[in-house]
Amino acid sequence: MTALLPHFVHHRPETLPRLLDLLAEHGERARILAGGTDLLERMRAGIVHAEHVISLGRVPGLDHVRFDEGMGLTIGARASLADVGRHPAVRQFYPTLSRACTVMCTPQICNMATVVGNLVNGSPSADAAPPLLIHDARLALVSTAGEREISLADFFLGPGRVERRPEELVREARVPAPAPEAGSSFQRISARSAVDIAAVLAAALLEIGEDGRIRSARVALGAVAPTPRRCLVAEELLAGGEPDPALFEEAAGLCAAVARPIDDTRASAAWRRAMVGVLSRRALEEAAQVARGGVR
Amino acid sequence: MTGDPARANPPLIGQRIPRPDARAAVTGAAIYTDDLKLPGMLHGVLLRSPLPHARIKRIDVSRARAVPGVKDVITGRDTPPVKYGNWRLVPESQDETALALDKVRFVGDEVAAVAAIDRETAERACALIDVEYEELPAVYTELEASAEGAPTIHDPYPNNISLNREITFGDLEAAFVRADYVREDVFTTHAVQHAYLEPCASLAAPDEGGRVTLWTSTQVPYIVQCLLASVLGLPENHVRVIKPQVGGAFGGKMELRKWEICAAFLALRTGRPVKFTLTRADEFAFGRRRHAMTLRSKIGFTRDGRITGRDFDVLLGGGAYNAMGPTAAFLCGNFGGMLYKFPAYRYIGRHVYTNTPPASAMRGFGAPQALFACETQMNLAAEELGIDPIDLRLINAMEVGDEIPGVTKINSCGFKESLVKVREMSGWDAKRRRRTPGRGIGIGCYSFISGGVFNWFNTKYPFSTCEVRLFEDGTAHLLTMAAEIGQGSDLVLRQILAAELGISIEKIRLTAADTAITPKADLGTWGSRVTLMMGNAVLDAARKIKDMLKPVIFAEFDLNQIHDVTFAGDRVFCAVKPARGLSLAACAYKALRLRLGEPLTAIGTYTPRNMGLVSPAFSFGAQVAEVEVDRETGLVKVERMYTAHDCGVPINEMAVEGQLEGSIHMGLGYALMESLDVRDGVTRNASFLDYKMPAASDMPPSESAAIVTYEPAGPFGAKEAGEGLVGPTAPALSAAVHDATGYRCLDLPITPEKVLRGIGRLSPPAPGGESRQPREAPGAPLPSTR
Secondary structure (H helix, E strand, O other): OOOOOOOOEEEOOOOHHHHHHHHHHHHHHEEEEOOOOOHHHHHHOOOOOOOEEEEOOOOOOOOOEEEEOOOEEEEEOOOEHHHHHHOHHHHHHOHHHHHHHHHOOOHHHHHHOEHHHHHHOOOOOOOOHHHHHHOOOEEEEEEOOEEEEEEHHHHEEEOOEEOOOOOOEEEEEEEOOOOOOEEEEEEEEOOOOOOOOOOEEEEEEEEEOOOOOEEEEEEEEEOOOOOOEEOHHHHHHHOOOOOOHHHHHHHHHHHHHHOOOOOOOOOOHHHHHHHHHHHHHHHHHHHHHHHOOOOO | OOOOHHHHOOOOOOEOOOOOOHHHHHHOOOOEHHHOOOOOOEEEEEEEOOOOOEEEEEEEOHHHHOOOOEEEEEEOOOOOOOOEOOOOOOHHHOOEOOOOOOEEOOOOOEEEEEEEOOHHHHHHHHOOOEEEEEEOOOOOOHHHHHOOOOOOOOOOOOOOEEEEEEEEEOOHHHHHHHOOEEEEEEEEEOOOOOOOOOOOEEEEEEEHHHEEEEEEOOOOHHHHHHHHHHHHOOOHHHEEEEOOEOOOOOOOOOOOOHHHHHHHHHHHHHOOOEEEEOOHHHHHHHOOEOOEEEEEEEEEEOOOOOEEEEEEEEEEEEEOOOOOHHHHHHHHHHHOOOOEOOOOEEEEEEEEEOOOOOEOOOOOOOHHHHHHHHHHHHHHHHHHHOOOHHHHHHHHEOOOOOEEOOOEEOOOOOHHHHHHHHHHHHOHHHHHHOOOOOEEEEEEEEEEEOOOOOOOOOOOOOOEEEEEEEOOOOOEEEEEOOOOOOOOHHHHHHHHHHHHHOOOHHHEEEEEOEOOOOOOOEOOOOOOOHHHHHHHHHHHHHHHHHHHHHHHHHHHHOOOOOOOEEEEOOEEEEOOOOOOEEEHHHHHHHHHHHOOOOOEEEEEEEOOOOOOOOOOOEEEEEEEEEEEEOOOOOOEEEEEEEEEEEOEOOOEHHHHHHHHHHHHHHHHHHHHHOOOOEEOOEEOOOOOOOOOOOOHHHOOOEEEEEOOOOOOOOHHHEOOOOOHHHOOHHHHHHHHHHHHHOOOOOEOOOOHHHHHHHOOOOOOOOOOOOOOOOOOOOOOOOOOOO
16 A cells, blocks of 8 residues: 555646636645656655645646747647657657657656656756757746746756746747757666666767867756756867767766766765766767767 | 386376466456455554664653544553564574564664554554654674674674574585685675565454454465464464465565554454555565675585585574574575585574564575575686586586485486586577677576475474365365465466366365465465475375265276276276266265265375475576676676576476566566665665666566476475575676676675776775675684685
8 A cells, every 4th residue: 555645635727827827826835737657656755745736637738749840849748758759750850858758767657757747846867858958948937927938957956946936837848959960869877777767867969060070069967966967068178079089088077077976875976977977978979970870 | 117207197287377366466456455444444553663773761652542533552561572483483582572662673663553543544643652762772784783792682692693503514624624625705695675566464353252353465374373363362263364365475474563463453452453554665664675694605626626515604684583584594504505415514604683674584585695605606616626617516416316414315306407408508608618798698506495394383283284175066175274475376286186186277166375264274385385285285185085086986887996096087987997987076976975965075284204304305407697798887788597497397387487587587686786775774765766676678588498307295296496596596697797797796786886896997985885895704714715
């Protein structure tokens, strides 16, 4: 028998304005229910206390996954990991995101959990974060006061803390379309092959110009700092450089140096730091290979 | 030419038959203890110690009692102060009480219990119980706890060694003098959890005349009945224990537990049914586990690879109470000397109390630890002697007719055949010659028991007993106390009965594991005993039933005395003149008439006699692991497992395969991932998220071969198949990782970090960074060879 869920009021609004009214009314005493795979477990465990649970289930217009070459990708608040991971445009243009969505959990959880929920939890080890960070994703937050858009990089504040006011809903994630010549890679390491939280995450996106040099680079890390984060020093080093093993090794060293891993029950800080180096180098190598048209 | 006795077996033996309860189990239809609800039922919750070692100065339950909906609150002052423990033969080993009396000895030690109208109320009330503790210094590992000056966890055991087990034969000193090569190594193994999918649950209901009925998730209904009666001060038969469907146990449910006592005690006090159900977090943080051990082994060889002797010294991390530690301590020493011919052998096992949750029985019962140490040492020795590891084992392997000194003679043994077969299956010789960077291959072997002989429970009843009833419609009813816990015994026992009576399985109704209905006794499901022991009891009963029917055929067909009667295809007939026979139903009908209605009922029993103290039969096998190691991350990918094993005659091949796959899964988790992260007595990974049990996708492809031998002590030649196989995986993987990387793991588990450190790609950890590192045993010399 699992622990009991404490009592709460379950709201199931049928329109976005009604949802936003409820959020405005209950604020910090409310939690938003999308897939529920994290929320319900945390409520059972007594980690999260919510007097009001507001379900997104009946609000239309939140489960979209849309791609447009101009606008890029938009991911609605209720779009599941499976919806996103299997979407043909995501597989084609954001293969790292597709991979992250399909390897982070079991099919059962994939079908329920949402990409936006994965971000809003504010977990340092959110699998969806590094792939979205390398694509410069932005989030649209709405409340009764209107809408604002912020970059995903600014969204993460610390473990479990994100830039979202209690009355706001993260309505969607917006991801610009990558340059056609870009290549990306997603690397993850965990003790188990599946159904496991990542011990270290790394993602890289490289655009290689016609002169064979790196036009732009993005490197993002997960599970090795209080928040998922980009490694700007490595990106600066890479930009304009020759995509060769020596440069990747040096950039990976910078990633390992900026990582702030902790010792916990999953792994030691020393091993995590070493793995940041290995995974970011592998991500860069693979991204370069893809950019050069080798393999996806 | 005597022929293969297995060929005389009825056709039902060895068939692949799926478990009848499998569909219900995987669709969620099966009814477990926690699913049971009775009118007026109360919910029980336990208050556990937050401290690893403390004296209880005062307990105030008044605030808890005052909570509306609370029906009762009990502490160790209410429950009888009777000491209990499974080792009833040795009363001084019985060191537990229903609830803590004066001291708590681990984080999670049960201090009080609340019964209330719902669980929420019980939990709220539990939090209001006020306990004042005087904290005492605590010790967590077997080395710390047995060191000079360690705090005493139980009086009168000043060095926390609750018991010693010794096994000695041959002249050990001479053995090492005679040896051309001697090596000594220290190994450590860690505690892991059974992680059965059904957390423990118990429901007790008061019955008339001061009796009580307990539905409980257990593998030992009889032991629970007897010990619960003794704790409650009731006649044994005032306690009725019923085992509903059990979702796995693996040794973790083989004792009387606190919540069983509290449920029964509270049910009798309140007059209402009371149910306790543990959470997954309870199980991980406070549940039974496999013993952590520190194992020192010294072994000698002649130049040509013959073992001259072994000196085996083991400290068992026992946790706060003995639990099944005495058996693990005894068996560990047996498993260190069972595979090979040892002219001389000495074992000392010391069971050490620590301030951690009690370790107890867990699949393999001392074998996984002993085999990790001893089989790894065989691999180390093979390398230094320049002998192929399989050849070294073939030189020393046990054979039929060999005696395990002081134990018994081995009557069936397919060990050498297993070694030869696994060598061929795995492409061992070619792969050892053709080296691929990052890939490696390694071997581990095992032997195991088919049930225990030593009667530590001191039962006065047969070890296994059943009743068979035959009816006039040709159907039968098998009543047995044997506990199906997911291993498949309900099917195997029906298969044995059906085979012997010559009827189909569907014709047999089974009633199992209800101590008020099924005949006394069966000692339970542990030590891989049920197929052999209850299987023999079923055969005994079936033969008695057959003897009741045979005269009908003799009389009906006027058979000559020299003939015999055969039972097959739902018929009873003259073996050489098959037309002279009746359907089983018609024969039963006539037998009932002839007996004036006296029922066709027989009691079958089995007790091993004159079979030493260990087991009636021994299984053997060899396993090869092939791995690929990522030299940058240290991650080990198991590419393929090859197993050749001798479990006698398989009764149900599908069940044997299931055991093998489950064993590889468990062995792989033990070797590579699973570990309880306990700091200062507090478990920090009490969930499946952080306790890394392998997932289905971690399972490697696996090939297996059954080496069929005929075990004379087993029913239809069968012996153990459920536990031994969990042993060889860790040493095989350790050897394969060494083959791939040059890193040899002597301290389980083989983590990516250890691999990287072992190959010099990661600097050593800061002091205190890892919880279990091999350290020098107190008073033990350092290993002479490394």
